[in-house]
Amino acid sequence: MHRITLNQQERDEVAELVAEVAGDDPERWNPLEAMDSSTELAERLPLRLRQFLAGVRKNESDVTVVSNLPVSDDLPPTPIGWDIAAKTGAGHREEAALLLCGSALGEPFGWANQQDGRIVHDVCPAPGHENSMTSASSETELSLHTEDVFHPCRGDYVSLMCLRNPDAVGTTLVRIANLELTESVRDILEQRRFRFYPDDSHVGAVLAGAAAEDYLAGRGYDLGAVVFGPAERPYFRFDVDFMSAAASDVVASEAIISTNREFADRIERVALLPGDAVFVDNYRVVHGREPFNPRYDGKDRWLKRLNLIRDVRRIYAMSDRRSRIIA
Numbered sequence: 001m002h003r004i005t006l007n008q009q010e011r012d013e014v015a016e017l018v019a020e021v022a023g024d025d026p027e028r029w030n031p032l033e034a035m036d037s038s039t040e041l042a043e044r045l046p047l048r049l050r051q052f053l054a055g056v057r058k059n060e061s062d063v064t065v066v067s068n069l070p071v072s073d074d075l076p077p078t079p080i081g082w083d084i085a086a087k088t089g090a091g092h093r094e095e096a097a098l099l100l101c102g103s104a105l106g107e108p109f110g111w112a113n114q115q116d117g118r119i120v121h122d123v124c125p126a127p128g129h130e131n132s133m134t135s136a137s138s139e140t141e142l143s144l145h146t147e148d149v150f151h152p153c154r155g156d157y158v159s160l161m162c163l164r165n166p167d168a169v170g171t172t173l174v175r176i177a178n179l180e181l182t183e184s185v186r187d188i189l190e191q192r193r194f195r196f197y198p199d200d201s202h203v204g205a206v207l208a209g210a211a212a213e214d215y216l217a218g219r220g221y222d223l224g225a226v227v228f229g230p231a232e233r234p235y236f237r238f239d240v241d242f243m244s245a246a247a248s249d250v251v252a253s254e255a256i257i258s259t260n261r262e263f264a265d266r267i268e269r270v271a272l273l274p275g276d277a278v279f280v281d282n283y284r285v286v287h288g289r290e291p292f293n294p295r296y297d298g299k300d301r302w303l304k305r306l307n308l309i310r311d312v313r314r315i316y317a318m319s320d321r322r323s324r325i326i327a
């Protein structure tokens with residue numbers, strides 16, 4: 001794990017940029033506008049941080065933590081669900097901090113059908129979702145997954161900035177570099193024998209069964225491989241809850257099961273503290289979360305999440321609109 005810890009002066013410098021991007025009034029916070037200014041202002045981040053993130057990008061570092069980012073003294077209570085945060089602008093300065101750092105690594109983008117098309121998401125437990133398969137869950141663990149596994153323009157990085165984490169709940173991680181797959185399993189994973197589906201956070205997406213297969217095939221998301229790219233430094237995608245083998249392909253189905261079993265021995269964890277942001281390489285690492293007990297008292301665990309792609313033109317090229325929000 002690569003880590004940089006900002007010193008006091010660097011933290012103050014970031015806080016100044018955050019103030020410029022975010023302003024004082026959460027009610028007037030417009031993340032899409034802020035995204036534009038943050039891309040320019042990212043040039044003024046402390047040199048040591050910019051150089052560090054440039055190295056992360058160039059070397060394709062698996063997991064990177066930036067520590068001691070500014071978190072507001074007057075942080076509002078943890079919202080009880082992302083929709084509340086969307087209404088109130090809660091944690092808008094921290095959204096700005098994540099946009100600034102993220103812009104040094106990639107290009108922010110979002111999904112029209114996820115968290116209402118927001119560019120920065122809230123990850124906090126929500127009543128009624130304790131055992132769901134979305135980031136709003138708590139009591140049930142969140143399976144190790146590639147973020148937005150189904151989509152060809154899924155993020156190169158998923159980034160999470162911590163505002164609160166009182167019980168030091170861990171984000172779980174497995175790197176492909178640590179997997180010891182047998183040659184025969186790897187061989188199967190490299191073949192286009194798998195289907196990948198939108199997860200439950202993509203509202204209104206067709207979720208399962210034959211209808212989903214038609215929908216995805218119609219959009220060009222046909223059978224794909226799990227492992228791909230350079231043999232010496234491969235990429236992968238995996239989400240046991242939202243993938244399947246092609247119909248009646250028992251061998252591919254078994255490869256999913258054995259890969260998922262292999263994860264168990266390779267899990268690393270990072271318990272983010274307030275002011276930590278983790279940048280997970282979404283092509284080299286799957287991530288998830290340990291279970292925990294939600295409180296719903298304003299002191300709950302609270303992260304901001306931002307997707308980053310290395311070349312936003314890949315998104316523009318898929319559509320007839322020049323938008324970072326994938327429809």
Ligand SMILES: NC(=[NH2+])NCCC[C@H](N)C(=O)O
Nearest residue numbers: 133134135143145199201241
């Ligand atoms: N295996 C899974 N549960 N995958 C879905 C992960 C959570 C999803 N990214 C969300 O925003 O809610």
Ligand SMILES: O=C(O)CCC(=O)C(=O)O
Nearest residue numbers: 123135170171287288289
């Ligand atoms: O809460 C975490 O640590 C991870 C959450 C996650 O995987 C997500 O929001 O996509």
Ligand SMILES: [Fe+2]
Nearest residue numbers: 145147158287
């Ligand atoms: Fe995730």
